[in-house]
Amino acid sequence: MLGGIVGPLVLVAAAVLVPAAIARVVRPLLRAVVLLALPIGISVVVINLLFFPAGQQVLFRIGPVTATAEGLVFALEVVARLVAISGAISLFYLTTTAGDLTIDLERRGVAPRLAFVASASVQTVPAMVDRAAAITAAQRARGLDTEGGIGARLRGIVPIVGPVILGALGEVEKRTMALEARGFSRPGRRTLLWHPADSSAQRVARWLMVLAIPAFIAARAAGWLA
């Protein structure tokens, strides 16, 4: 009955937790996974536990609503997959700098423009967080209530999100000019300043993960991970 949970959890243990332990980022990883998966996880559990249409085995009743074991198992399967996805994404962001990503992608033949987009998107998150913090402080100085009740906080979102997005869009032209002025559109290969370390163990681990994909698909097709 718990087969759909075991697969993602084994995957998380082998492909996320072990590398995270080696990289010594288990604690920030768990914090990030909780932040990413918890809000959706709670709603998934509540909805499926109480409203799973094929539920037969009753766990408890609250008025007209019935919680079923099938709903709980399905919800846990979804949560396990959420944890696997958010864990993999968090591990990537915690262990890969933008520079490493750009250089490694280019080293593997990816066009510099694509490598830049991938890398800049990694860098954009902290920049947007900084911008949002600055705008929040500025709006607070003008009397915006960001620490009151839920209603006040919701009303405060628009005066903060608007300038964050508009400011970021306004910077696009300046950023484009700055990049063009530094030869970004020049065709041909860039000079790579350094090569990221890539040990034999890392290469073996990567290949094992790649080989694990068809293995999991085959195991699933064979009914071993049903």
Added chain:
Amino acid sequence: MLTVQGFSYRHAGATRPSLMDLDFVLGDGEVVGVVGANDSGKTTLCLVLAGLAPRIVGGTLTGRFSIDGADAQALRMHELPALVGIGFDDPATQLSGVAATVFEEVAFGPANMGVPRDELIARTAGALESLAISHLAERDPARLSGGQQQLVAIASILALRPRHVVLDEPTAQLDPSGTALVGDALERLAGQGVSILVVEHKTDLLARVANRVVALDGGRVVLEGPARDVLGDAALVDLGVAPPSEVRLRRAFVAAGLDPARLEAARA
């Protein structure tokens, strides 16, 4: 040499040109200062000379503009950084957004131009050293102060080793020591034969480094000549430009009925 003849530029959608009927030459090794009030066309001039307008920002350019004898309009965008380097007043928007360290940030331009690795490292280290910011090499550029970012942005231009440099208020966020470092770097570049056009509100810096000064008003050149003459022109104040401290002091001497020659004597 940058040459501009009968040169006008209108931003896309604008009702009037931002630059009108400009004629000037920026010779090799020459430093030309540009002054003027806000909206006088200084930044637009920088964008056009660096080839970014109209290529990137749109608009309409008329007249002749050549870089070292070649028609600038015929050059492709990626050919320009090796010829004309440009620095903006807001250093934060000049960061590549992909460099984890200042060293990588400064190396970004020449790396794009395919400069061989050993030379790339030498150029980057040299550019950092010339602005006395080698100690920032390992820092995250996004976490620097505005002034430090401005020096990094200028170092990024120097590392490209362009034949011409256009700087739009390069010291806007710098303290006096940072401004002096930029002045040193400009003098050194000019000594190497690089032509420099620098837009500045700090006329003291222009008094120190510029050979000539151009004053813009409403997109037109209204004053042009040797730096000492233009910066000492009484009309400069009417254009919204504060004269250098030396000029203001001399005028204060005259207003107080003192002989300004005593200033020269005191300096000697």
